Amino acid sequence: MAKAFLDKNGVPYESIDVGADQEAAQKMVELSGQRGVPVITVDDEVIVGFDSQRLNELFGKTGATDIFDVLIVGAGPAGLTAGVYCARKMLNTIIISENIGGLALESWAIENYMGYRMITGEDLMKKFEEQVRTLNIRLELDRVESVAREEEVFAVTAASGTTIRARALILTQGNHHRKLGVANEEQFLGRGLSICSTCDGPLYKGKRVAVVGGGNAAFQTAIEMSKIATSVSLIVRSTVKADPVYVRKLEEMKNITLHKNTQISSLHGNKFLSGITIRNDSGKEQVMDLDGVFLEIGWLPNSGMVDGLVALNEKKEIIVDCDGRTNVPGIFAAGDVTNVRSKQIIIAAGDGAKAALEVYEYLMKE
Amino acid sequence: MAKAFLDKNGVPYESIDVGADQEAAQKMVELSGQRGVPVITVDDEVIVGFDSQRLNELFGKTGATDIFDVLIVGAGPAGLTAGVYCARKMLNTIIISENIGGLALESWAIENYMGYRMITGEDLMKKFEEQVRTLNIRLELDRVESVAREEEVFAVTAASGTTIRARALILTQGNHHRKLGVANEEQFLGRGLSICSTCDGPLYKGKRVAVVGGGNAAFQTAIEMSKIATSVSLIVRSTVKADPVYVRKLEEMKNITLHKNTQISSLHGNKFLSGITIRNDSGKEQVMDLDGVFLEIGWLPNSGMVDGLVALNEKKEIIVDCDGRTNVPGIFAAGDVTNVRSKQIIIAAGDGAKAALEVYEYLMKE
Numbered sequence: 001m002a003k004a005f006l007d008k009n010g011v012p013y014e015s016i017d018v019g020a021d022q023e024a025a026q027k028m029v030e031l032s033g034q035r036g037v038p039v040i041t042v043d044d045e046v047i048v049g050f051d052s053q054r055l056n057e058l059f060g061k062t063g064a065t066d067i068f069d070v071l072i073v074g075a076g077p078a079g080l081t082a083g084v085y086c087a088r089k090m091l092n093t094i095i096i097s098e099n100i101g102g103l104a105l106e107s108w109a110i111e112n113y114m115g116y117r118m119i120t121g122e123d124l125m126k127k128f129e130e131q132v133r134t135l136n137i138r139l140e141l142d143r144v145e146s147v148a149r150e151e152e153v154f155a156v157t158a159a160s161g162t163t164i165r166a167r168a169l170i171l172t173q174g175n176h177h178r179k180l181g182v183a184n185e186e187q188f189l190g191r192g193l194s195i196c197s198t199c200d201g202p203l204y205k206g207k208r209v210a211v212v213g214g215g216n217a218a219f220q221t222a223i224e225m226s227k228i229a230t231s232v233s234l235i236v237r238s239t240v241k242a243d244p245v246y247v248r249k250l251e252e253m254k255n256i257t258l259h260k261n262t263q264i265s266s267l268h269g270n271k272f273l274s275g276i277t278i279r280n281d282s283g284k285e286q287v288m289d290l291d292g293v294f295l296e297i298g299w300l301p302n303s304g305m306v307d308g309l310v311a312l313n314e315k316k317e318i319i320v321d322c323d324g325r326t327n328v329p330g331i332f333a334a335g336d337v338t339n340v341r342s343k344q345i346i347i348a349a350g351d352g353a354k355a356a357l358e359v360y361e362y363l364m365k366e
Numbered sequence: 367m368a369k370a371f372l373d374k375n376g377v378p379y380e381s382i383d384v385g386a387d388q389e390a391a392q393k394m395v396e397l398s399g400q401r402g403v404p405v406i407t408v409d410d411e412v413i414v415g416f417d418s419q420r421l422n423e424l425f426g427k428t429g430a431t432d433i434f435d436v437l438i439v440g441a442g443p444a445g446l447t448a449g450v451y452c453a454r455k456m457l458n459t460i461i462i463s464e465n466i467g468g469l470a471l472e473s474w475a476i477e478n479y480m481g482y483r484m485i486t487g488e489d490l491m492k493k494f495e496e497q498v499r500t501l502n503i504r505l506e507l508d509r510v511e512s513v514a515r516e517e518e519v520f521a522v523t524a525a526s527g528t529t530i531r532a533r534a535l536i537l538t539q540g541n542h543h544r545k546l547g548v549a550n551e552e553q554f555l556g557r558g559l560s561i562c563s564t565c566d567g568p569l570y571k572g573k574r575v576a577v578v579g580g581g582n583a584a585f586q587t588a589i590e591m592s593k594i595a596t597s598v599s600l601i602v603r604s605t606v607k608a609d610p611v612y613v614r615k616l617e618e619m620k621n622i623t624l625h626k627n628t629q630i631s632s633l634h635g636n637k638f639l640s641g642i643t644i645r646n647d648s649g650k651e652q653v654m655d656l657d658g659v660f661l662e663i664g665w666l667p668n669s670g671m672v673d674g675l676v677a678l679n680e681k682k683e684i685i686v687d688c689d690g691r692t693n694v695p696g697i698f699a700a701g702d703v704t705n706v707r708s709k710q711i712i713i714a715a716g717d718g719a720k721a722a723l724e725v726y727e728y729l730m731k732e
Contacts, residue, residue, distance in 0.1 A: 003571060004594070081480050081712065088478060088568060090593060112454060114447050114715050115481050115493045117500065127481050134483065198723070202454060205369060220730060227456060228370070245731055322688045323707050341689050342723040346447065349480050350716020357564070357708040364586060365611055 002038045002050045004090065005136050009059045013040075052136045068094045070359050071156055071166035073144050073305075076102020077345045078172035078335030078352035080128040085356030086170075087135035091363065094138040094166065096158055101125030102174050103336065104345050107199055108190045113345050124345070140164075144173065147306050154330065167366070168359045171310075171318055171326075171333040172352060173302040175343070177295060180212065184267050188293075192273025197221040197294050198344065204229050204292045210276060212264060213296035214239065219246035221296050226253040233288060235259045235278060237297075264293070301337045313339045324355035332358050368404045368416045370456065371502050375425045379406075418502045434460045436725050437522055437532035439510050439671075442468020443711045444538035444701025444718035446494040451722030452536075453501035457729065460504040460532065462524055467491030468540050469702065470711050473565055474556045479711050490711070506530075510539065513672050520696065533732070534725045537676070537684055537692075537699040538718060539668040541709070543661060546578065550633050558639025560660050563587040564710065570595050570658045576642060578630060579662035580605065585612035587662050592619040599654060601625045601644060603663075630659070667703045679705045690721035698724050 006013050018025035018037060032039045032048050040047040040055070047054055070086050072079045075097030086093040099105070107121035116124065132139065142158035147169065149155075157163045177195045179185060185193065194200040197211075201224060209229045211222040214236035222234040223246065234256055240247060250256055261281040268275040268287075275289045301317045311319045311327040317339040324332045334351035336343045372379050384391035384403060398405045398414050406413040406421070413420055436452050438445045441463030452459040465471070473487035482490065498505065508524035513535065515521075523529045543561045545551060551559065560566040563577075567590060575595045577588040580602035588600040589612065600622055606613060616622055627647040634641040634653075641655045667683045677685045677693040683705040690698045698721035701714035 004568075077480070084478060084480065085564075088564075089590070112450060112719070113481065114443070114450065114497060115479065115485075115490060117497055124481060131480060131483055198451075198454075202370075220727070223730070224455070249730070320688055322686055322705065339688065340720065341727075342720050344716075344719050344723075346712075346719050347716040350710075350713040350719075353478070353710050353712050353716075354706065354708050357710075361586070361707075364589070364615070365609075 002040060002055070005050070005052065005055055006059070008090065008136075011059045050134060052133070056136070056138070066092075066165075067153055068092050068138075068164065068166040069363055070094075070168045070170060070356075071096065071154065071164060072170045072172060073097070073147075073156070074102060074172035074174055074302075074335070074337070075100045075129075075132075075139065076172060076174050076335060076348060077104050077125075077128065078174075078348035078355075079170070080125075080132050081349040081352035082170045082172060082334060082356040082359075083132050083137045083139075084135060085353045086359060087132075087137045089356070089360045091360060093136075094140065094164060095132075096140045096142050096144055096156065096164070097173075098141065098143050100129050100139070100141075103176075106190055107196070107345075109203065110199065110345065111202070112199065121345075128349075144305055147309055149309065149328075167330065168362055169331045170352070170355045170359060171303075171306060171331065171337060172335045172348070172355075173305075173337050175299045175301040175317075175336040178298045178300060180264055180295065180297070182264055182266055188267055188269065188273045191271060192269060192292050193267070194292060194294050196343075197224060197296075198342075200292070200294075201225060201228055206230055207291035208289070209233075209292040209294065210235055210264075210288065210290055211294045211296055212237075213298070215241045215296070215298070216243055216246055217298075218242065218296035219250055221294050222256055223249050223253060225294065226256050229292075230255065232256045233259060233278075233290070235262050235264060237261070237263055267293075299336070299343070303337055306331075315339070320351075323358050324351055325358060330362060332362075368406060368421070371416070371418065371421055372425070374456065377425045416500060418499070422502070422504065432458075432531075433519055434458050434504075434530065434532040435729055436460075436534045436536060436722075437462065437520065437530060438536045438538060439463070439513075439522070440468060440538035440540055440668075440701070440703070441466045441495075441498075441505065442538060442540050442701060442714060443470050443491075443494065444468075444540075444714035444721075445536070446491075446498050447715040447718035448536045448538060448700060448722040448725075449498050449503045449505075450501060451719045452725065453498075453503045455722070455726045457726060459502075460506065460530060461498070462506045462508050462510055462522065462530070463539075464507065464509045466495050466505070466507075469542075472556055473562070473711075475569065476565065476711065477568070478565065487711075494715075510671055513675055515675065515694075533696065534728055535697045536718070536721045536725060537669075537672060537697065537703060538701045538714070538721075539671075540702040541665045541667040541683075544664045544666060546630055546661065546663070548630055548632055554633055554635065554639045554659075557637060558635060558658050559633070560658060562709075563590060563660050563662075564708075566658070566660075567591060567594055572596055573657035574655070575599075575658040575660060576601055576630075576654065576656055577660045577662055578603075579664070581607045581662070581664070582609055582612055583664075584608065584662035585616055587660050588622055589615050589619060591660065592622050595658075596621065598622045599625060599644075599656070601628050601630060603627070603629055633659075665702070665709070669703055672697075681705075686717075689724050690717055691724060696728060698728075 069091040210233040219242035265279040318333040332355035335348035435457040576599040585608035631645040684699040700717035
């Protein structure tokens, strides 16, 4: 990668194979104080490893007027994977994101990412980030405010005021869950309050849980959890909006209690959630001891910045085909911001790879 | 998982929390000779861990007349991931495959599976398999010969003669690459002979390579490799079939030599490939020293068994939408057998997860 970087930026260099040259190997260890390759010397400076940031500072050609091959919005599982695939194809790549890891950071016990029997979201995202850091990718922590088309390129303006141009875009800015709007909500997230029954459901075997929501997702989760947990309280803010098929299934389950016209008014517990208070429309309150609450009150895709530029579905998700193409040539998307129904880390990663390889093909044809 | 298995099969049991009961913990260590949970005692037998195979033998209800919730054809990255997702949703799941790992086993240095900076295909597939083995999934090593629809279920007949029925199918039986048809081809695969430039391309920095094929894929690979390798020989059996855009791009590359009406007649080398002999239509032979050969002579999806049952594209790939649904309700597909253009482990895994979650939703609605 170091050689490829230098070649690409037209920097002449001498390459020494320390595997074959014992004397040079000795000298490298003395110079760098360690044994790993590559070691690059520039004038009096010794750079250990493929430090793409430092090499870019010294030799990079990324001025403000430059046009990147591809700009990736978001650095969750989809964006980071897309970045790795783009950089391996030697595309001049920039990622702009508010954080590194996205919503995956909120998962504290991932059992369904293939390759790891159990890993925290934070650890997994660190591994993703490390893979990105070994490649020549510019990663900017910034919030994208607007995306516009300018003839042959796309112009992305961030909160910091900078505008960056690229020949192709990969949109992976994810979604955010609707909030209950009660005190301590953030504190209990991942500590009894869950936003993903597919991820956390099996952890509640033999425990008491509540599910919040009145749509298909809430009913499905309640039915699913009724087979795992001892009891399920389904808390519906107003009236039931789920399909009749789910309502009938729910009625067959003996351990589900339905609370209509009811809201959670407070969350209880110390480190972990241990109970909730619910209040119905007539103001009557009830305290419930339980071990987990699953929120199924909806997700809001972070697609506002591209509304009007690419086609969105009725949920405001970006519509993609099975290869990650949007309706606009040059714009691709992956992960939770798209209309792909299941929102999972491995799905976002796979679709991020698809989008990157499609970008490569798109740019080759241009 | 053990408790869930026993519950599902109606087996009464007593659960002892050895975290809370010191005396019971001591007894468990004595009985099992180790400290891991769960430990299950059945009469005089002691089962360590969630040994789904033994538990199935003792308590399973999987007779020949049983109907599975879902049958997965294939156990590559897509099939194994689908299996994990199905089992976590408590679906009664069976996987039928000729091998475990699929084509991923042929990759000897994977650098683009997120979560691992570098891993062999064999090691990665072992990790996938381990995740499957911790869950309640039946895994049969057998070759699927035919798939038929029988009113409400699908009947899958294997080479061994057994027919297995399931309410839903996930097709992940992959594809196989067309062969050159020369001696030692199998021996050099992964040792200089590559079937994936996206995977192996970066390993040939500064080396001499050949690309075999006359279509878009071959031309793309030659152009890509010309930026990485010092020289590229593009070997086209008959005439060029690639789009003009690629032909023009190729002509711009100074380090690509085009050999039309030419075939590889032999491969040379000891452990690793070190050269080839090519022969043109007039019988003239030429020996070339080189480090790598990329085959881009096409892929053949393993879809014969479902031809006529589900819609295939012109390449005989199974057509899926962005959620892994085929045109037949109850049949889903993922991985290299589908029309998804990029064939990668992380993509197959992600799409396997999609298919599994769609099966779950489909069965819930039934």
